Amino acid sequence: MKKLTTLFALATLATAANMAQARDLGPDEALKLRDAGTVQSFEKLNQAALAKHPGSKVEETELEEEYGRYIYQVELRDAQGVQWDLELDASTGQVLKDHQDD
Structure with missing residues (x-):
């Protein structure tokens, strides 16, 4: 039982660590990154996505x-x-x- 509890605790910590590695950026931060040239313009990124699926619309x-x-x-x-x-x-x-959404 102790091994199972330890294994569960490690799995929970690993999941939490992975979740902490990704963070959503708010509009202000995203615009600052774009203006600084750190990320491409959102229009250019949308065009790259639309080029993969011509005739699609960004949702x-x-x-x-x-x-x-x-x-x-x-x-x-x-x-x-x-x-x-x-x-x-x-x-x-x-x-x-x-990939196609399910």
């Missing part, structure tokens, strides 16, 4: 800092009504993830 965006890297998350809906979730490196515009 939601979010900027996060994960493990010291700025990640721009975009939700798109294509002409067929399919929702896509993309993650881009906000500094380079490189598409890191592109």
Whole structure:
């Protein structure tokens, strides 16, 4: 029983540590990073996402800092009504993830 409790405690700490590695950035901080040139313009990042799914529309965006890297998350809906979730490196515009939402 003691091993199970210890294992559960370690799993909980690992989950909390992973969650602490990502943080959402508010609009003011996101604009400061854009203005400083740390991240690309949001229009340019949206264009990069839309290029992966032509004819789609941007539904939601979010900027996060994960493990010291700025990640721009975009939700798109294509002409067929399919929702896509993309993650881009906000500094380079490189598409890191592109998958259909469940």
